[in-house]
């Protein structure tokens with residue numbers, strides 16, 4: 001299913017503009033919504049998940065009016081919120097069974113089939129009788145996906161799912177999401193660029209309630225290919241470089257400081273053209289230097 005968001009706006013009572021005329025097309029497959037903390041991602045996710053009202057705009061899931069036909073949307077939707085909490089003293093099986101009841105799967109045998117299937121899909125079948133309080137962060141997130149998948153939803157929304165996971169757990173979680181994304185519409189909100197680089201066929205960058213950029217990651221990288229320059233600098237000289245150039249990232253490489261700058265042409269001073277990455281696209285966009293648009297948002 002395709003999600004079409006048009007001019008969606010939301011201002012909180014305290015005057016914070018969380019979303020300002022957000023327009024996006026989200027086709028089937030994995031779509032990454034990337035932005036720093038406070039960008040408006042969770043607000044957007046909650047509105048799409050029918051948990052929060054917007055002030056203006058429209059959202060359609062194929063021909064379902066998301067803002068109006070909430071019950072209809074809820075039947076199609078699986079949602080893993082950012083602050084997904086579990087009852088620590090209940091087992092994975094028990095809680096999933098409970099959620100399945102709430103989702104209206106009344107028949108016991110059918111429910112068992114669904115719950116067992118989801119536990120297997122999320123690799124939790126072996127630990128299904130363990131209490132959720134004993135689960136690692138990665139296991140809890142996979143459990144969160146299992147509950148989001150009850151009822152075979154066509155649209156799945158996951159909000160910041162890999163924060164706090166160790167590298168192995170992240171890989172497992174990514175594999176699970178990419179399996180799901182093969183035949184559903186999956187909207188993944190994150191501030192971790194590599195999550196999007198690894199998983200998403202399409203993406204958008206959002207900051208301060210505005211969509212700054214959208215398109216296919218590979219094409220967005222192509223669009224910035226000639227504008228990213230790199231060099232090592234002494235840490236003490238960093239403020240000087242920041243004054244003279246658009247420094248979009250600073251990182252340590254084996255104890256030395258490597259900077260990437262955005263420039264239309266060769267900035268001289270020993271810079272070399274760098275192999276651009278999605279991280280460069282992201283930081284250049286957030287820094288306001290880059291607004292190449294590949295495709296329609």
Ligand SMILES: Nc1ncnc2c1ncn2[C@@H]1O[C@H](COP(=O)(O)OP(=O)(O)OP(=O)(O)O)[C@@H](O)[C@H]1O
Pocket residue numbers: 012013014016017018035036037038039040041042043044160
């Ligand atoms: N209930 C609320 N009342 C007032 N302001 C809010 C409320 N919820 C969010 N905000 C503000 O709206 C802006 C967008 O917040 P939102 O949580 O949607 O961003 P985010 O991109 O999901 O960030 P994070 O990853 O930190 O959750 C922020 O400035 C935030 O402080």
